[in-house]
Amino acid sequence: MMASSSGSGVSRPPPHCGGRRRVVATKKRDWTNWLSVNNSVKKIQRREISSKRQRSVSISNSVHRFRNIRLTEQYSTHDPKESSSFALPFLTKRAKVVEIVAGRGIIFALTSSGVCAAFKRDTKKRICFLNIFPDEVIRSLFYNKNNDSLITVSVYASDSFSSLKCRSTRIEYIERGKPDSGFPLFESESLKWPGFVEFDDVNGKVLTYSAEDSIYKVFDLKNYTLLYSVADKNVEEIKISPGIMLLIYSRAASHVPLKILSIEDGSVLKDFNHLLHRNKKVEFIEQFNEKLLVKQENENLQILDVRNADVKEVGRTEFMTPSAFIFLYENQLFLTFRNRSVSVWNFKGELVTSFEDHVLWHPDCNTNNIYITSDQDLIISFCKPTDSDDQSTIYGDGKVGSINISNIWTGKCVGKINWRNGCLNEEDEDERRKVAGALEEVTALYYDEEHNAIYTGNAHGLVHVWSN
8 A cells, every 4th residue: 555755644455465554643633524524544654565475467368358247235334233332432333435445355444533344255244344433544455464463553532543553453353253263453552643553564574653752663573573673853754665674864955864674574774865956946756666756846856776875766746746646566567657647667767568448537546546467467457437438417416437447457448347348237227327427426446356356345334346
């Protein structure tokens, strides 16, 4: 999974094929009107994806893989009977799905109200809710492949929703309907605003920040043991890449101090200053292995090689500040998101790919409504319909989109699920309307590579399974 470069928000994959997921504590406030407050977990608009496999799926195989995917199942995150056990009124109401994670045939769906439900694919039934306390509001999920567990990050009414609390629960316990068999994590840490916890799947680490004492701590994601601490009140932000951490310090008038640490033991690998234009706002600083991307307001993008200080500049009219990044480590590329469009760049500052027929539905891109496959060859997103498949005069009053699958290397659309082809029986009018309803206001998307199934969640709290 992303935060702005200022560091607010949450990062993720999965959940989607590895990466970072950061959850930031919120300021103390009145949560009694939760559903009217836009305060669901924000996604870090920057995610790193790493694959250990070779890119092996051809375009023709990709087309075949998604050719016969249809709507096969529907689940609901809302249950009036079971939700009566919740102590908070907003938890009992139907809410939109904001995050989907899957593992071992179980689908986890988190709603904006803070309710998380687990569904079993083979039985087609809900197993349980993961809210084990009546006043628990779950804010984010992380599937830890290292020990086959699900980490939930929650806040509680008894704590005035002020501190993040983490819990790890093995998938096998959830599968048995025993979500209360987990154990708490990082109990020694005070994760109050602006503190955070960040899960880094690429390096197998967890980063926490305690705002009370300005200490960052790095834990092992396999067994949650503390590895080392970074105590420095002048650090404004930390960015993680494979093998390293970038510490960004408070800027001076003409430069910003930077430090690169080993992610394994916290040792300093490089300590240097990056020159800046005076009186120009820094729009972002991003780290990708040995490359540093720096962009200031109304200035060119700078791509710095920290090994030899070589700088490559990309004109400000060619590269405009994106709202989000996704780094593809194996391919040495990165994706940018801006105004609902996606572009692929290399670290020479060259535009590699522009996508056809892949206009994102949501302007505020986050990693909960797009998915990059682990081979880094496909991007799957909820998109605006084209003129040829527009349904606004038939279904949904213009709220129905499509699930588009595009090749990252060519930009070509290799698959699409819309109201026309997402039916088991394309001639059945009722079936078409059901599919159109499933594609209305999709708010979360996840691709299960093991089962070749796409899971989507919508504004009505429903989860739909698309498979062949």
